[in-house]
Amino acid sequence: xxxxxxxxxxxxxxxxxxxxxxxxxxxxxxxxxxxxxxxxxxxxxxxxxxxxxxxxxxxxxxxxxxxxxxxxxxxxxxxxxxxxxxxxxxxxxxxxxxxxxxxxxxxxxxxxxxxxxxxxxxxxxxxxxxxxxxxxxxxxxxxxxxxxxxxxxxxxxxxxxxxxxxxxxxxxxxxxxxxxxxxxxxxxxxxxxxxxxxxxxxxxxxxxxxxxxxxxxxxxxxxxxxxxxxxxxxxxxxxxxxxxxxxxxxxxxxxxxxxxxxxxxxxxxxxxxxxxxxxxxxxxxxxxxxxxxxxxxxxxxxxxxxxxxxxxxxxxxxxxxxxxxxxxxxxxxxxxxxxxxxxxxxxxxxxxxxxxxxxxxxxxxxxxxxxxxxxxxxxxxxxxxxxxxxxxxxxxxxxxxxxxxxxxxxxxxxxxxxxxxxxxxxxxxxxxxxxxxxxxxxxxxxxxxxxxxxx
Amino acid sequence: xxxxxxxxxxxxxxxxxxxxxxxxxxxxxxxxxxxxxxxxxxxxxxxxxxxxxxxxxxxxxxxxxxxxxxxxxxxxxxxxxxxxxxxxxxxxxxxxxxxxxxxxxxxxxxxxxxxxxxxxxxxxxxxxxxxxxxxxxxxxxxxxxxxxxxxxxxxxxxxxxxxxxxxxxxxxxxxxxxxxxxxxxxxxxxxxxxxxxxxxxxxxxxxxxxxxxxxxxxxxxxxxxxxx
Numbered sequence: 001x002x003x004x005x006x007x008x009x010x011x012x013x014x015x016x017x018x019x020x021x022x023x024x025x026x027x028x029x030x031x032x033x034x035x036x037x038x039x040x041x042x043x044x045x046x047x048x049x050x051x052x053x054x055x056x057x058x059x060x061x062x063x064x065x066x067x068x069x070x071x072x073x074x075x076x077x078x079x080x081x082x083x084x085x086x087x088x089x090x091x092x093x094x095x096x097x098x099x100x101x102x103x104x105x106x107x108x109x110x111x112x113x114x115x116x117x118x119x120x121x122x123x124x125x126x127x128x129x130x131x132x133x134x135x136x137x138x139x140x141x142x143x144x145x146x147x148x149x150x151x152x153x154x155x156x157x158x159x160x161x162x163x164x165x166x167x168x169x170x171x172x173x174x175x176x177x178x179x180x181x182x183x184x185x186x187x188x189x190x191x192x193x194x195x196x197x198x199x200x201x202x203x204x205x206x207x208x209x210x211x212x213x214x215x216x217x218x219x220x221x222x223x224x225x226x227x228x229x230x231x232x233x234x235x236x237x238x239x240x241x242x243x244x245x246x247x248x249x250x251x252x253x254x255x256x257x258x259x260x261x262x263x264x265x266x267x268x269x270x271x272x273x274x275x276x277x278x279x280x281x282x283x284x285x286x287x288x289x290x291x292x293x294x295x296x297x298x299x300x301x302x303x304x305x306x307x308x309x310x311x312x313x314x315x316x317x318x319x320x321x322x323x324x325x326x327x328x329x330x331x332x333x334x335x336x337x338x339x340x341x342x343x344x345x346x347x348x349x350x351x352x353x354x355x356x357x358x359x360x361x362x363x364x365x366x367x368x369x370x371x372x373x374x375x376x377x378x379x380x381x382x383x384x385x386x387x388x389x390x391x392x393x394x395x396x397x398x399x400x401x402x403x404x405x406x407x408x409x410x411x412x413x414x415x416x417x418x419x420x421x422x423x424x425x426x427x428x429x430x431x432x433x434x435x436x437x438x439x440x441x442x443x444x445x446x447x448x449x450x451x452x453x454x455x
Numbered sequence: 456x457x458x459x460x461x462x463x464x465x466x467x468x469x470x471x472x473x474x475x476x477x478x479x480x481x482x483x484x485x486x487x488x489x490x491x492x493x494x495x496x497x498x499x500x501x502x503x504x505x506x507x508x509x510x511x512x513x514x515x516x517x518x519x520x521x522x523x524x525x526x527x528x529x530x531x532x533x534x535x536x537x538x539x540x541x542x543x544x545x546x547x548x549x550x551x552x553x554x555x556x557x558x559x560x561x562x563x564x565x566x567x568x569x570x571x572x573x574x575x576x577x578x579x580x581x582x583x584x585x586x587x588x589x590x591x592x593x594x595x596x597x598x599x600x601x602x603x604x605x606x607x608x609x610x611x612x613x614x615x616x617x618x619x620x621x622x623x624x625x626x627x628x629x630x631x632x633x634x635x636x637x638x639x640x641x642x643x644x645x646x647x648x649x650x651x652x653x654x655x656x657x658x659x660x661x662x663x664x665x666x667x668x669x670x671x672x673x674x675x676x677x678x679x680x681x682x683x
Contacts, residue, residue: 122470154474155598160481163474182488 065092115207226392234266276408297328330445344373352377374435487557502561582618589657605661615654
């Protein structure tokens with residue numbers, strides 16, 4: 001800066017000196033002296049006058065965007081000050097936008113159900129989210145995800161499967177792999193790893209919990225296998241019976257009747273099965289419409305149980321009703337309740353030995369309505385309790401088919417009771433009978449005359 | 456004084472070694488967890504899987520040993536780096552033994568699954584929990600360089616020993632009750648012994664981690680007169 005000013009002053013001093021001619025040398029000398037003095041003084045005053053702007057710029061560079069240059073600089077530097085202020089305003093706007101964008105991304109990551117893990121090339125954690133931490137560290141003692149900085153995946157999660165999957169990830173190949181997390185509640189995670197090379201090199205890991213999906217898949221597989229098997233059995237029987245019938249119908253009409261009976265029995269079975277399946281899918285798809293009406297429980301049960309009486313008597317089984325009061329009235333769907341109670345009583349008769357006792361009890365109070373079907377039959381081992389209400393679940397596959405059930409009864413019971421707003425539970429010990437209890441909240445069976453009277 | 460280049464190479468070799476040890480640790484944990492799960496759920500497939508996983512762990516042991524020797528020869532490290540290399544060689548030996556014991560558990564599970572269960576397991580799952588937790592926490596202490604946590608692991612060894620004594624007494628009563636129980640009871644007793652050995656190895660891991668962090672040897676305290 002200094003030499004340039006010196007030159008300008010020198011020229012300024014030289015021009016008049018050249019014009020006057022005579023005192024040219026004196027003028028030149030004066031000019032040179034003036035230039036030297038100016039070269040010393042001018043920069044100092046310039047520095048002084050731009051000092052406020054410099055300090056504003058310095059504060060800006062330190063990140064303090066609240067300062068303004070226009071208010072503290074002299075008039076003749078106003079354009080510079082304005083330009084700096086404009087710059088700082090732009091900067092602060094951009095910063096605010098970037099910050100809110102960053103916060104937004106952070107909030108999204110925090111609320112995502114998928115686990116996200118961002119790693120550098122050395123597999124050090126750059127960023128993660130709570131979902132991922134709770135997936136990989138089910139027993140995490142509340143360590144916030146920000147504290148993993150600079151640690152590697154193996155150090156933090158110590159999951160060998162994830163580490164080997166990462167080792168296999170290359171820029172050109174995406175890795176998608178399922179890893180299992182053991183523990184009290186084993187989980188199955190689907191992990192997708194992509195290599196990224198945008199600004200920073202590293203890996204992006206996205207993890208999805210597929211435990212429930214895999215469970216449902218296996219349920220569906222089981223169901224399809226079960227249905228096919230259940231449908232095929234009677235069809236095969238019908239097929240073989242018709243085939244035989246074709247051969248004997250002319251020669252041996254007496255025997256032919258046996259085969260016709262067999263066909264009839266099996267088509268009945270097929271019919272029952274398909275009917276139950278349709279019923280179940282109707283209830284499950286929520287197409288089942290509950291039509292509430294007031295039901296006098298005592299009369300309802302007596303009428304219904306009369307249907308089972310002949311079969312029960314033939315085997316010396318006593319069915320009794322034990323209601324809290326004879327005037328118990330509930331408002332619910334008659335057909336659904338019929339189906340539920342019939343299914344349970346039917347099962348009890350089917351599986352109890354001759355001479356057993358079956359009791360149907362009902363209780364209504366201000367907190368709930370309970371209807372229970374209990375027997376003193378062989379009971380059900382605890383290991384089956386959890387799966388008993390599944391479609392086609394059989395405790396003893398052979399025996400159940402021999403007694404002629406479709407394997408869908410309890411599943412229908414459960415779905416119907418739930419459609420009516422209640423829940424069904426089982427209490428049973430091997431050798432000590434079983435009790436199926438349906439519990440409804442009072443709102444599900446509310447009726448204007450539901451208060452039990454004095455019997 | 457090593458040059459800058461070799462220094463970087465040294466750091467990177469150390470980091471790789473550390474990652475390999477953690478990888479091996481993770482696999483070892485998985486094997487013992489799977490073996491105990493296989494025991495509880497009588498799952499033979501899982502037990503076979505655990506047995507198969509051991510081969511990979513043995514391979515890692517050899518790899519880590521080789522890497523340690525190479526670092527020693529190439530860089531001749533001193534102080535805490537030297538301690539790190541020496542304990543690494545010992546850590547992998549113990550880790551490998553822990554995996555072997557896991558495999559032993561799975562082998563017993565396969566045999567046990569051929570017969571109906573002898574009895575419901577009461578103390579065994581608790582004992583397994585403590586032993587597995589010790590291995591896990593020892594590795595945590597290694598990651599964090601936390602001598603306090605390593606010390607805590609060593610203290611828990613007594614609990615496991617007490618469980619072993621208890622389980623042994625209980626199994627004896629089954630054996631005395633009916634000689635037909637002896638075969639299954641001995642298998643269960645072996646499993647308890649394996650768990651007890653796993654806890655011992657976790658104690659070894661912790662002692663070495665304390666040595667690495669603090670530079671003091673806490674093995675065989677009070678039983679040996681050391682030369683100063």
